[in-house]
Amino acid sequence: MTLGRRALDSSMAWAVLAVLVGIGAWQVLSTIVVQSFLFPSAWQTLDAFRAMWSSGELTHNLALTGYRVALGAAAGSATGVALGFLVGVNRYVRSIADPYVNYLRSIAAIAWVSPAVVWFGIGKMPIIFVAGYATLFVVLINTAAGVAHIPSDRIRMAKSFGASPLQAFRDVIFPSVVPFIMTGLRIAIGAAVMAGVAGEMVGSNSGIGYVLYQDGLFLRSANVFAGLIVLGVIGFCIDRCFVFLQRAMFRRYELAHD
Amino acid sequence: MTRSWAGAATEPRERRSAALRMIRPTYWVRGISYLVPAGLGLLFWIWLEHYVNLPLLFPGPVPTLERFWNLTVHGPLLGAVWASLIRILVGFFAGSAVGVLVGLAMGASRRSGAAFGAYVHFLRFIPPIVWFPVVLLWFGAGQNGKFFLIAYTSIFVVAINTAVGVTAIPPDKLRMGRTFGASWWQILFLVRLPASAPYIFTGMRIALGNAIATIVLAEMLASTNGIGYLLVSGQNFLDPKETFSAMIALGFVGVVADYAFRRAIDKFGGRFSVKREYT
Numbered sequence: 001m002t003l004g005r006r007a008l009d010s011s012m013a014w015a016v017l018a019v020l021v022g023i024g025a026w027q028v029l030s031t032i033v034v035q036s037f038l039f040p041s042a043w044q045t046l047d048a049f050r051a052m053w054s055s056g057e058l059t060h061n062l063a064l065t066g067y068r069v070a071l072g073a074a075a076g077s078a079t080g081v082a083l084g085f086l087v088g089v090n091r092y093v094r095s096i097a098d099p100y101v102n103y104l105r106s107i108a109a110i111a112w113v114s115p116a117v118v119w120f121g122i123g124k125m126p127i128i129f130v131a132g133y134a135t136l137f138v139v140l141i142n143t144a145a146g147v148a149h150i151p152s153d154r155i156r157m158a159k160s161f162g163a164s165p166l167q168a169f170r171d172v173i174f175p176s177v178v179p180f181i182m183t184g185l186r187i188a189i190g191a192a193v194m195a196g197v198a199g200e201m202v203g204s205n206s207g208i209g210y211v212l213y214q215d216g217l218f219l220r221s222a223n224v225f226a227g228l229i230v231l232g233v234i235g236f237c238i239d240r241c242f243v244f245l246q247r248a249m250f251r252r253y254e255l256a257h258d
Numbered sequence: 259m260t261r262s263w264a265g266a267a268t269e270p271r272e273r274r275s276a277a278l279r280m281i282r283p284t285y286w287v288r289g290i291s292y293l294v295p296a297g298l299g300l301l302f303w304i305w306l307e308h309y310v311n312l313p314l315l316f317p318g319p320v321p322t323l324e325r326f327w328n329l330t331v332h333g334p335l336l337g338a339v340w341a342s343l344i345r346i347l348v349g350f351f352a353g354s355a356v357g358v359l360v361g362l363a364m365g366a367s368r369r370s371g372a373a374f375g376a377y378v379h380f381l382r383f384i385p386p387i388v389w390f391p392v393v394l395l396w397f398g399a400g401q402n403g404k405f406f407l408i409a410y411t412s413i414f415v416v417a418i419n420t421a422v423g424v425t426a427i428p429p430d431k432l433r434m435g436r437t438f439g440a441s442w443w444q445i446l447f448l449v450r451l452p453a454s455a456p457y458i459f460t461g462m463r464i465a466l467g468n469a470i471a472t473i474v475l476a477e478m479l480a481s482t483n484g485i486g487y488l489l490v491s492g493q494n495f496l497d498p499k500e501t502f503s504a505m506i507a508l509g510f511v512g513v514v515a516d517y518a519f520r521r522a523i524d525k526f527g528g529r530f531s532v533k534r535e536y537t
Contacts, residue, residue: 011372018373038395096295106512107505108471110387111486114478114493114501118315194385198475201387202490209388213479216391224391228384235383 040222045229048222057211058230065207068124069196072131076192077139077185079132084143085177094144101137109134109195113203126203127196134195135188139181146180147173182249186242193235317499325499326506334488339507342473342484345401346515349408350469354462357413358451361420361461365454366446371421378421382414386472390479399480404473411472412465419461423454459523466519470512485511 023042030041040048052058087094087101109130116126150173158172200209208227215223300319307318317325329335364374386407397403427450435449477486485508492500 011368014369014372015376018376022377095291096298099292099295100299103509103513106467106470106516107509108474108512110471110475110478111489111505111508114489115498115505117493118496118498118501190383194387194471197385198387198471201390201475202478212388213391216394219395221392221395224388228388228392231388232380232384235385236380239383 037219037221040225044222045225048220049226049230052223052226058208058227061206061208061211062230062234064124065127065196065200065209068127068207069131069192072128072133072196073135073189073192075128076132076135077188080136080139080184080188081143081181083136084140084181085147085173087140088144088147088177089173101140105137105141109191110198113199116199117203122203122205124204127199127207130199130203131192131196134191135185138188138191139184142180142184142187143177146177149180150176178249179246182242182246186239186246189238189242190235193231193238197231314496315498317502322499322502322506326503329488329500329503330507334483335503335507338483338485338488338504339511342470342477342486343511345404345473345477345484346408346466346469349405349473350412350462350466352405353409353412353469354416354458354465356409357416357461357465358420358458360413360417361454361458362424362446362451364417364421365424365450371425374417375421378414378417382418386411386468387475390476394480404476404481407472407476408469411468412462415465415468416458416461419457419464420454423457424450426457427453459519463516463519463523466515467512470508470515474508 026042030036030039030044033039036044049058083097087097112133113126113130116129120126120129154172154176155168158168163171197207197209197212200207201213204210208231212224212227215221215227303319307313307316310316313321326335360374360378364371364378389407389410393403393407397406431449431453432445435445440448473484474486474489477484478490479486481487485504488504489501489508492498492502492504
């Protein structure tokens with residue numbers, strides 16, 4: 001087989017080809033659509049990205065958003081893990097919490113931005129709140145499901161070896177639930193970023209969501225496109241990091257590959 | 259119900275009337291299991307109301323529910339829910355249809371999988387709502403933009419799930435199809451597609467939840483009706499009771515939509531061997 005044919009056979013080559021064709025189509029399309037504010041070309045987007053990058057606008061607002069989302073996600077998932085264990089371990093707590101969890105998780109996190117703005121004022125607090133809300137229930141449900149999925153033999157074994165409840169929790173229950181928590185966190189981080197960026201559009205006056213929305217209103221679509229792509233890349237990287245973490249923890253916690 | 263010695267439940271002999279069945283103990287247990295949490299929650303809310311003691315910013319359950327009732331009976335709440343539902347459903351089904359096609363293309367062959375996957379795995383990480391400024395430019399503040407946004411929200415989840423389903427098909431099914439002389443296209447649409455139905459339904463269920471979140475923000479930003487508009491008008495006129503009412507309605511929409519979808523899967527998914535799930 002020649003080198004060319006081998007390259008044609010690999011998936012990577014097809015992915016690269018598809019992306020190149022896509023960028024070409026983008027460039028052609030943008031020359032057909034004359035008004036560049038409706039559909040900026042790939043070059044204009046690149047220029048906009050360079051300008052946003054060198055002015056520090058992009059990094060500054062990304063850092064702001066990242067800080068808020070991270071804070072909210074950390075608070076939300078810590079609460080979610082704690083509550084998830086409570087709900088998973090005690091069936092009375094579970095039956096009381098069940099209707100609330102099912103109801104509250106059905107309320108889109110972004111809806112909370114309205115009362116949050118009224119309570120905390122425009123700024124970073126509503127965003128942290130909304131990002132936390134977005135993570136809370138995902139993590140809670142996954143943690144509780146993890147507790148429910150522990151093979152009862154494991155707990156029995158720990159008990160027959162004389163483990164105290166605290167030891168059983170620390171050495172058996174918690175490690176068994178870690179894979180579920182990780183799965184929950186992976187979904188939750190995505191939800192938190194989405195809720196945070198969305199929240200900044202209505203409940204903040206800084207951050208990448210706010211900037212992109214303003215750019216859209218002032219017809220700077222090239223900036224919006226640049227921001228879109230940057231957000232996509234960041235989301236992709238965060239997800240890869242999680243997959244990497246999950247793989248790294250695979251041996252210790254028997255995580256399933258996906 | 260009587261229990262046999264082996265512990266297996268047996269059907270009661272006598273046929274009781276419907277009225278008698280209504281007061282079966284299980285109904286009481288179920289009723290209590292909802293009433294007790296509801297009561298505790300209300301108590302907590304009332305306590306919080308008195309603790310915070312800022313009725314303008316944090317209304318208690320009584321004024322809120324009163325307002326909810328008024329908005330439902332005399333006000334715009336039902337109309338808002340309807341407006342949001344229409345947007346969600348149109349965009350959701352359109353997006354799911356496209357998502358299934360894209361997923362099929364991803365799963366059909368390794369090459370097309372790589373080509374489409376490059377886009378799907380990139381685009382799915384862009385929060386749909388960030389497209390909103392662009393959508394506003396392209397479609398204006400009307401319905402079409404919202405349909406587009408909801409469709410965008412749904413496509414990638416459905417596409418990825420479809421692709422997984424299409425590739426996870428048991429090889430025996432494919433072999434059987436080929437043995438019966440099915441062409442590549444026939445196998446794709448008559449064997450692979452139906453076999454991936456459970457995955458498609460799962461993806462659609464997740465997409466529906468995301469769609470609700472997306473439409474709320476789209477309505478908050480640019481709309482004159484819908485749940486999101488109600489939310490943000492409550493915020494703008496410093497009327498948290500209205501915001502809370504809209505959120506209560508939003509929760510109901512979410513619960514009902516998810517329940518309806520689960521029932522639909524139970525009812526129609528059996529043919530495609532979708533497992534029942536109650537989570």
